[in-house]
């Protein structure tokens with residue numbers, strides 16, 4: 436049975452209730468974070484909390500907690516739930532109020548934190564890589580905000596699933612921006628490339644670490660546009676996220692990427708990422 440935090444209380448998930456008038460339910464009016472924990476230690480917590488603050492500022496919801504309070508609540512939820520490795524989900528909505536698009540004058544934000552065991556991609560997927568499709572990005576233009584209104588992402592991801600693929604890589608004005616729930620990297624002639632941060636993609640915490648690891652290990656990388664056509668020329672394509680970590684895309688729209696197997700730079704970066712996680716587990720981060 437999992438324990439969640441809701442508006443000041445820790446309680447069993449099945450006892451946690453919010454109002455039908457909650458603006459998260461009615462309008463998708465809220466923001467969220469997904470924070471992995473390894474060895475029960477939250478991963479890159481400061482980065483996640485900084486992005487949470489940016490998302491809250493972006494939708495003008497006051498932050499209900501200080502960074503210290505968030506850390507305390509997140510650590511308590513990790514302690515209260517099963518699994519050495521967990522995926523912590525936190526969500527803040529503008530709160531419950533009579534339905535009206537305009538901001539309510541006196542609603543209290545709803546705060547939910549929950550966690551589930553995190554199992555990673557699994558040996559088979561790591562070995563084979565995954566299939567992806569490309570499709571038009573139908574989302575809004577504030578993709579840097581981690582907003583809970585994810586209907587376009589849901590439809591895009593399902594389109595990938597319907598095509599027996601794991602993820603949809605999104606194209607806007609001829610540029611590949613990110614996946615429906617992940618950031619995008621390609622490797623071309625030994626150089627790793629990922630699009631620069633901006634309003635058309637989520638500034639992923641995993642993305643930041645991959646760039647950091649590339650810099651520390653003298654692996655050439657650049658933050659630059661990826662044209663749709665660059666995807667078909669790429670030697671490797673990767674997707675990154677808190678739950679997927681770094682996954683190799685080995686088939687795109689039914690065609691092999693490179694030789695159709697995870698590439699050597701993916702293998703190197705995946706290894707560096709696992710080392711980083713291990714240091715965190717041992718309390719050395």
Ligand code: PDD
Pocket residue numbers: 469613614615616617618636637638639640641642675676677678
């Ligand atoms: N999604 N881009 C989008 C659109 C995402 O939804 C995500 C993560 C990412 C990667 O961000 P990060 O590395 O910080 O996880 C990029 C989470 C995991 C989700 O919605 O479940």
